[in-house]
Amino acid sequence: MTSARPAPTSDPDTIPRMPAWVTSARVENPEDVAFLSGAALSQLHIVVMRPDLPHALLRDRLSLRAAEACLGFAGRPERAAELRDAVHLLRPGDLPGPAGDVYLAWRRAVARPVSVKALCRAFPDLEAGGIAGWLGAGRGSPVNRAAAVLETVLTEAPRAEVAGLVLADAALSKALGWDHLVPLLAAGLKRADLRKSGDDLRLACHRAVVASAVEGQRLAVDVARRAARLKLVAPKLRAKGAGDAVLMFLSRDAVAPAALPLPDRAARRLCDRLVDLAAVRELTGRDTYRLYGV
Template sequence: MPDALQVPTDDLDRIPRMPAWVTATRIESPEDVAFLSGAALSHLHLVLARMEVPQALLRARLALRAAEACVAVSGRPEREMDLRDAVHLLRPGDLPGPAGETCLAWLRAVERPVSVRALDRALTGMSAERIAVWLDAGQGGAVRRAAAVLETVLADDPRGEVPALILAEAALAQALGWDHLVPLLAGGVTRADLRKRGADLQLACHRAILKSTIAASRIASDLARRADRLLAVAPRLRAKRAGEAVQLFLNRDAVAAAALPLSDRAARRLCDRLVELGAVRELTGRDTFRLYGL
């Protein structure tokens, strides 16, 4: 799944859509669920191979969704806007809080190719040796392997939903031959699902993957269109280092003006200009402490 973004505009409409028989089929048996989740994963694999899709941004957007789902499972009230604030408005020395830590863990997990070292960076406080043992817990097909890792980690650490899901996603990615972790399970499983075991947990994972993969494909197509718009207006930007700013928007879920490689005034003007051109959105609805993204 390459991270470099090359957007031939004429190809945007040819990003394959999830077949209707996957999205509309009535699920009547475990076999149907397994078949449809496999079909959905196969389709997403094709979407992730498209150069038009901003891969790093897609992973970051899915990581935010995964973090929000994990926070909800833990019973905390923070949602998408709160998580963005906790991560992107941090100042040196600030602590992100429990919800912010969850979001940072997911964002770090998707930043680098899947490896024990990368996962060790995301899951602070866990040894690389323990992570390696957990990753090897699963055998067989991709979903079976991911479910086995999820079950093993939760058996060892019943309150470790976040590391369990991140490691299960990593096992899924490795089994599918993907370089990077693409959050799918976390956005589809429920608190009740995480208490299941064996075949019941595998079925819950198939259902979660089917649900999340359909959503991920739609998000990928939407981000491809938005990225195309941003790249189309980029030559009209006059600010120095505007190209570097554009790359940040193409790689991050949200960007504060202060994070751009420009003076404060120039950064705010650039953000306002991009919003005016329809190239980025202001994500918070606030007059201050704004965040911007595709």
């Protein structure tokens, strides 16, 4: 891993807030819901296109929310803490388990620019031709395209809910001109929504976009503020490899000390130092097998 400087620090106070009329409106008319989803996406687009945000970190954190939602649809009990353990505490040769597989699929899907190749990496059991066909199923506005992709996948493969939601978000992101997939739909949909079709599914997707865009904008402000704190204290770190460690924290929801480019003891000391400087948080509350994140 080569050393590099963190990206320029963004000022969280300059990130535009979602208008109150978007967050407080309670509408049922399909045209009004579609209008609100367009307004919410327009505001989120401004955030997504800012070059000074820790975009990889934001996407990774949103992928955790999406994975939680998918597991909830399947009736599984795992939540953020269990998902982090399942992925970040893996040792060579270990299997992540069903819940870890879901989280890994989302993380892989958001890690690289949207493409069939990147989505094949997230779902190695699916054929590239099938993924390309599903992605091309949508027409019309971005949300309508996403809903069409989701409906097509779930019609042809009813058990492929995770793939359907990932591909729907991929179609949405591509339609909006975003380079990377930004997870939005899963966390805003309800389990019953996945059984809908046609206009009912499109309406559910519009509602999901409103809720998730609002949360995505809030989360962007939060990670920008936390990243700014980490960048502020980074020059105080003297450990060899600290710069690369900081870059890892700026791009990942959670980091195990063993994953840092430092000897084990030095990595633990660096994590403790960053906690003392209020630059990162210990996420597990445990004395051992700890995970850290901004």
